Amino acid sequence: MRVLLVEDDPELGPVVAMGLRNEAYAVDHVRSRAEAEELLCAGEYDVACLDLGLPDGDGMELIGRLGEDDHLRRPRRILVLTARDAIDDRVAGLDAGADDYLVKPFSFQELAARLRALARRADHRSAVLNVGDLRLDPASHRVWRGGAELRLTAREFSMLRYFMHRPGLAVSAEDLLEHVWDAHADPFTASVRVILSRLRRKLGRPDPIATVTGVGYRLEEAP
Structure with missing residues (x-):
């Protein structure tokens, strides 16, 4: 499964990317909205793990664009990774088109479990x-x-x-x-x-x- 990780935190991003690769995912890690859009124009992803507070724009706006811009290829599933923990933020993210919402700080085990759950939903198959x-x-x-x-x-x-x-x-x-x-x-x-x-x-x-x-x-x- 190919994952696009959009995370600008210089410590968290590489750690999550390495952990996902160790879980046998193919991971492309970028640190900005512009880099994410460049990859989404060129390739297809099974899941995007998207931070909202990016240095060059709001990740929420990118989620909205994925359903409107024909140049961007929408990932099959979108998982928001963010420190925004208010209920209104969670509702806004899900309403914008995200499939799941995970608040920082989070455990890697939970992130991996949520990705497995998203994969099952995407393929309509059982866990095994x-x-x-x-x-x-x-x-x-x-x-x-x-x-x-x-x-x-x-x-x-x-x-x-x-x-x-x-x-x-x-x-x-x-x-x-x-x-x-x-x-x-x-x-x-x-x-x-x-x-x-x-x-x-x-x-x-x-x-x-x-x-x-x-x-x-x-x-x-x-x-």
């Missing part, structure tokens, strides 16, 4: 993903094939999770770069092939990920 003999638990970061638990790296886990949200559908290398890697990823697809090769090796035989010639890859629903 099941495809064929594969089972993936996002909350505990555990994966099983049959009765055997697999040891995956954060990137391998994120890639498999992306496939398991789209069983039976063809996924291109560009799709994987867009949603599993962040904006600083190598633009070439060799990195995708390397991680995919490692993932396939750990998944074992029969290989549940088929190569779709000229298109990309597909996770088989009944390998």
